[in-house]
Amino acid sequence: MGCFMSVPKKPSHGRNGYENPVVLASQTAFTVSEVEALFELYKSISSSVIDDGLINKEEFQLAIFENKKRDNLFANRIFDLFDVKRKGVIDFGDFVRSLNVFHPNASREDKINFTFSLYDMDGTGYIERQEVKQMVIAILLESETNLADEVIERILDQTFLEVDVKRDGIIDREEWLSYVTKNPSLLDIMTLPYLREITMTFPSFVFNSEVDEISK
Incomplete structure (x- = not known):
């Protein structure tokens, strides 16, 4: 060193x-x-x-x-x-x-933008239903959790009902910002309180946290 x-x-x-x-x-x-x-x-x-x-x-x-x-x-x-x-x-x-x-001291804006970009797979500037479905399935596969397709579709229906306030079938940055502002716990997974957590568990903590939320 x-x-x-x-x-x-x-x-x-x-x-x-x-x-x-x-x-x-x-x-x-x-x-x-x-x-x-x-x-x-x-x-x-x-x-x-x-x-x-x-x-x-x-x-x-x-x-x-x-x-x-x-x-x-x-x-x-x-x-x-x-x-x-x-x-x-x-x-x-x-x-x-x-x-x-x-990092705990990273800006809230950076955390929101990161989570948005995570789901905006094709970089269009908005999140489509199919992108969310692909990500949910990927997370479930990693956690070895099996959900019937109809259950996943219900999760998506509820998600878009809450987030897609413009009812245009997509989630833009403004809608995502509004949703996260109303549900700040969604950003909990974006903060690692201690350096030990960064060096010892990154980045598998994201899987565990997101799957826990989906399973609730």
């Missing part, structure tokens, strides 16, 4: 091309110590398949599914949102900046 914290020749990057933790701390709600802890997590994930200092999709999925090789829509969406540069890999800087949305 001492080498990683050494003063770099360029102010924005540390040795081996990693961004300086002091700079990353200034750009996020993390402290320098938290960035250092995240670097240890990052190193573990990025070397699990190919030791190239980057996290690819397979490594990301292995981290989520605790070494079970499984492809999952939910995991793909999280990876896509973390893969800011759209290069098929996640570097350390983007890992920290993306993970920042789960």
Whole structure:
């Protein structure tokens, strides 16, 4: 860790091309110590398949599914949102900046935007019923919970009845913001109170929390 914290020749990057933790701390709600802890997590994930200092999709999925090789829509969406540069890999800087949305001190707006983008799979700026259904099914599959299609459809009916106030069959950002404002507990899963939770349970906590809500 001492080498990683050494003063770099360029102010924005540390040795081996990693961004300086002091700079990353200034750009996020993390402290320098938290960035250092995240670097240890990052190193573990990025070397699990190919030791190239980057996290690819397979490594990301292995981290989520605790070494079970499984492809999952939910995991793909999280990876896509973390893969800011759209290069098929996640570097350390983007890992920290993306993970920042789960920090207790991250803005409520960032958390709302992240959850909206999670369901807006095709990036149209609104959430369609089929996108919600795909995500619900993905979460249920991961939790090994089986629900009949008619039950899932009822969940969707109730969701759109509550959220789609314009009754146009889609959920836009304004409707999502209004819904979350009325139901702030929906953002509970977007906050990890302690660094230990970040380093030990990210990102599987999202599955557990969302499935619990669906099962109620």
